Amino acid sequence: MDVLALDQQLCFALYKASRALTSVYRPALAELDLTYPQYLVMLALWERDGREVRDLGRELELDTGTLSPLLRRLERGRLVRRERQAADERRVAVHLTAAGAALRERAIAVPLLPASRSGLTAGETAELRSTLDRLTRTVHRAA
Incomplete structure (x- = not known):
């Protein structure tokens, strides 16, 4: 050998x-207008909304340089919104929008x-x- x-x-x-x-996954995700990495972010948020960016990165094993552009694209697509924490503005939480939450039903078969x-x-x-x-x-x- x-x-x-x-x-x-x-x-x-x-x-x-x-x-x-x-x-x-690609054809089904294309119908949802998601890339595979974006789908992973959405899965994590559908499981538990309002996660901090650093927690998402840790769970998905993505660094902030990779995760931030993903979140920006999801935000432009109006699926998520990022919100700075009042107690510590360095901390940013990611929340599903109504459209992001509704997309879960369309993704159920994926x-x-x-x-x-x-x-x-x-x-x-x-x-x-x-x-x-x-x-x-x-x-x-x-x-």
Whole structure:
């Protein structure tokens, strides 16, 4: 076995899988006028509205240089609004607008797409997600 063979690289297998899965989402997200990263922000806000920017960044593992332009575009699309905290103006909370909250209903079928296209059972999907979460935690701890 050649350890430098492309097909032996875990990173390449993850990269290909990520691109394939993201391509499954793309047409549905286009109908919602969202990019995949914007969709992730919306998922986090639909789960819990009014998050601080730094908390969103931490949860989504995005730095502020990446997250700020995403939020700006969502704000221009009138899906979210950013609000400085009165007690500490350095802190900014992100809130859904009425349009952003309403978009949730149109997005309800999006998470079902990967299951229908992956060929994995619900159990296999849960196991894969668990394995990937464990991989991520382990790599972060080692870094």
